[in-house]
Amino acid sequence: MLEVTGLKKSFDGRQILDRVDLTVDKGDVLAVLGPSGGGKTTLLRCLNYLERADEGHMTFRGQSMDMPGLSRKEIAAYRRHTAFVFQSYNLFSNKTALQNVTEGLLIPRKMSKAEARDRAMAALEKVGLADRGDAYPSQLSGGQQQRVAIARAVAVQPDVIFLDEPTSALDPELIGGVLDVIRALAEDGMTMVIVTHEVTFARHVSTRVLFMDQGKALAAAPTAAFFEEQTSERIQSFLRSLDRKDG
């Protein structure tokens, strides 16, 4: 459903992404793993055009797109089929939790108020926050904010959700709640690309793994094969270092 080839991006002459390819099929949960500074977040931001790729080709829903040359209008049209969950939530701070979810339905998608409200409430219900719809972001914990952000993403019924380290900014005791919500989405068949450091989670929830290091996709494989038949010394040592941290 989403296929990217030859994605390149550099900042100030520093190559951050170097000819990255990836494929996401409908229902896939693609976990993007790898050490910090490896280009994972930049990759995800390029996928939603928050950063403009220098080179690269994208095929989405059968439509072929030249990533650097896409017009503003085409990007807007593309984004109506995607959703993004940020590491730092980025909820609209002047809107309540419910309004955060309805905003994308009312304004760009011109849905009626009643319909938007119903759909938003259903989304908040899904993340276990139906009773906090009137709360402002500042009145919610980090974990709750991130769950509202996930509800905001789900409510627009996207073809794919991009999640950028959704639990990295959270206190350890709040991580579980957010991961549970993402796991439930995966079980519902939601297509997701998720940048994460939660290797155990990736192992259990993702269907495929993309391993990024120094701007290159070192490996792309189905999850079971990635973890069980890993031959790359670089990746093995990375996974071992995380195991130590977990233990």
Added chain:
Amino acid sequence: MSERLADILISSFPRILGQGVMVTIPLTVISFALALVIAVLCAMIQIADIRGLKQLVRFYIWIVRGTPLLVQLYLVYFGLPDIGLMLPAFPCAVAVFALNEGAYCAETVRAAIEAVPKGQMEAGYCVGMSYTQIMRRIVLPQAFRTAFPPLSNSLISMVKDTSLAANITVMEMFMATQRVVGRTYEALALYMEVAVIYLFFCTVITKLQALGEKKLNAMNGGNVIRA
């Protein structure tokens, strides 16, 4: 206090306050409202980086901030007639105050918009909103909360700056006081009287500011100001 002085103070009070209500307050309110429009426009032009216009805005702000308000008043009221542009005193004062304050407030508004985290814009884009929609619904309301205290500051300054309009024959509070002083020679008492009225006006604005901030905080879930 002598009986004569008390009489002068009492009889001049409604006269001075009257000019305050009839001239100083309208002059301030109209000029400030226009200044806000100018400020938001100039800030938006700079933020949106509209070529050509942005340079024009920077030039305007440079000129206005780099020259004294009194000189600007003289230029427009006494200077422009030389090239055939003659404005009555009150509209002339409004124009100068609005343009002057507009330049300062433009910087306040620009700073407030720039202080809204970039992630708010990105999140707006990601739910499918356009630049204009995000600005109007997400960024500007948040920026307004940030800009509100410094803008109140500007308003308070402007109340007092309107006394400069006396120099171009606008019969506002200060000029009314000068007239009474000219007649009675009670400078100390009368200038204190008018100072107290200015202080009262500014106190009212200060109270309104506090109320406004409270309201704006409630609209943001109290997230901006936190002890």
